[in-house]
Amino acid sequence: MRITDYELYEVPPRWQLLKLETSDGRVGWGEPYTKWHYEGTAPSATPAAVDQMMEKYVLGADPAPIEDHWQAMYRSSFYRGGPIHMSAIAGIDQALWDLKGKEFGAPVYELLGGPARERVRTYQHVRGHRDDAEDPAAAAARAAEREVDAGFRALKLVPTGGLEPIDTPASVEAAADIVGAVRQAVGSDVDVAVDFHGRASKTMARQLAAALEPYDPMFVEEPVTPEHDHALPRIAESTRLPIATGERLYSRSDFRPLLEADAVDVVQPDVSNAGGITETKKIADMAETYDATIAPHCPMGPVCTAASLQIDAAVPNALVQEQVLHSTDGAFRYVDNPEMFDVSEGFIAVPDGPGLGVEIDEETVAEFDGRDLSFSRPLGRRADGSVGER
Numbered sequence: 001m002r003i004t005d006y007e008l009y010e011v012p013p014r015w016q017l018l019k020l021e022t023s024d025g026r027v028g029w030g031e032p033y034t035k036w037h038y039e040g041t042a043p044s045a046t047p048a049a050v051d052q053m054m055e056k057y058v059l060g061a062d063p064a065p066i067e068d069h070w071q072a073m074y075r076s077s078f079y080r081g082g083p084i085h086m087s088a089i090a091g092i093d094q095a096l097w098d099l100k101g102k103e104f105g106a107p108v109y110e111l112l113g114g115p116a117r118e119r120v121r122t123y124q125h126v127r128g129h130r131d132d133a134e135d136p137a138a139a140a141a142r143a144a145e146r147e148v149d150a151g152f153r154a155l156k157l158v159p160t161g162g163l164e165p166i167d168t169p170a171s172v173e174a175a176a177d178i179v180g181a182v183r184q185a186v187g188s189d190v191d192v193a194v195d196f197h198g199r200a201s202k203t204m205a206r207q208l209a210a211a212l213e214p215y216d217p218m219f220v221e222e223p224v225t226p227e228h229d230h231a232l233p234r235i236a237e238s239t240r241l242p243i244a245t246g247e248r249l250y251s252r253s254d255f256r257p258l259l260e261a262d263a264v265d266v267v268q269p270d271v272s273n274a275g276g277i278t279e280t281k282k283i284a285d286m287a288e289t290y291d292a293t294i295a296p297h298c299p300m301g302p303v304c305t306a307a308s309l310q311i312d313a314a315v316p317n318a319l320v321q322e323q324v325l326h327s328t329d330g331a332f333r334y335v336d337n338p339e340m341f342d343v344s345e346g347f348i349a350v351p352d353g354p355g356l357g358v359e360i361d362e363e364t365v366a367e368f369d370g371r372d373l374s375f376s377r378p379l380g381r382r383a384d385g386s387v388g389e390r
């Protein structure tokens with residue numbers, strides 16, 4: 001069997017879907033991550049990297065030796081790692097695993113030694129901080145109640161806007177008000193995670209964590225940006241709250257120092273960012289040896305979500321799975337079996353279809369291909385006009 005063709009689709013809201021075809025008529029899907037993409041422009045960096053590696057190493061090759069393909073794509077680049085290279089590898093790697101599962105008629109987790117569980121816990125996003133509501137805490141509480149009514153048992157919110165390096169007590173109180181209102185609305189039987197989204201300095205991260213402790217968040221995500229992960233041990237030492245990070249880390253090598261420093265309780269590699277199923281499984285296994293759990297980052301499309309569920313199903317230390325399919329308009333239009341993502345009592349059943357388990361509606365994907373993806377991150381500005389985080 002040989003890989004005979006490939007196609008990379010770009011569909012709204014901001015997803016790329018990679019299709020590999022084989023000489024015996026099989027199709028495998030992967031999802032690289034959209035990056036370097038400003039409003040009104042087509043994504044360019046990741047597709048270029050996918051093209052380079054497909055043409056050089058995968059097109060015309062036997063899809064079976066996934067580890068060998070992975071090593072070739074990784075080590076052939078003298079300048080390796082990082083968000084573009086590892087995301088392009090990830091999309092190709094997922095599609096190769098999808099093909100392998102379909103060849104053996106088995107879900108990917110079966111080929112990885114699983115299943116290690118029957119169902120996967122998932123959480124739903126709730127808007128926390130917002131500038132467009134008179135009472136953001138009340139708005140967040142109402143939204144949280146709605147999601148619990150819809151069947152979710154774990155939620156996540158971002159409790160702050162952009163922050164000053166050392167901000168006022170009022171900014172900390174505003175974050176605590178939001179998390180406190182949500183905790184009061186959902187009770188102590190529902191998990192509420194908070195994401196600082198790298199908006200806090202190491203100083204504000206410690207202050208915020210202390211202020212949120214009474215509300216027992218499930219974890220504090222990205223207390224600081226990855227550039228300042230050196231500060232995580234001190235932050236972790238200062239609070240009893242679990243520390244999570246990893247959506248902007250791309251390999252085992254990136255995670256290793258945090259695990260060695262015992263700075264993190266929950267690792268959050270993104271299976272579409274961190275080298276695909278092959279590398280994410282290894283990150284999960286490495287984390288297990290440090291008594292850390294894995295909560296795969298996944299604010300992306302159905303293939304990334306399905307690939308994440310395969311990892312969750314395969315490893316013993318999966319904590320909870322992020323997904324945005326249930327909060328994104330049109331997310332399921334690309335999928336013929338959306339029921340695989342149904343949430344019951346806060347869990348998604350371990351998928352039972354072959355490969356990644358997701359059946360992509362290629363006609364719809366092709367129909368939406370190339371539309372304006374209109375994705376742009378607004379720039380954060382501090383009160384004095386200088387550029388900050390958001």
Ligand SMILES: [Mg+2]
Binds near residue numbers: 221247
């Ligand atoms: Mg995050």
